[in-house]
Amino acid sequence: MPDVEIPCVQCKETFVFSEKEQELFYQRNMMTPQRCAKCRSKKAVTRPDAPARFEIVCDHCGRHDTVPFQPKVGRSVLCKDCFEASRSRARQS
């Protein structure tokens, strides 16, 4: 599938709906986007149900990071890097 140019319904500017994005959208059974990335992100920012970020201190490396969920008290929290590392370790074993 080649990249396609779509006129944004909001700002009327054309934006590129790339081959990669198209694949992603089709995999998720989503409709072709009608707004450019700029208008889409503006919409996302004003969304009241946008996920909040919670600040955490990584249990493993001590780095500050944010996570999209409320960390449970008494449970170890990992920064993104350590989380991914532990996940890939789990996958290997």
Ligand SMILES: [Zn+2]
């Ligand atoms: Zn737009």
Ligand SMILES: [Zn+2]
């Ligand atoms: Zn860490």
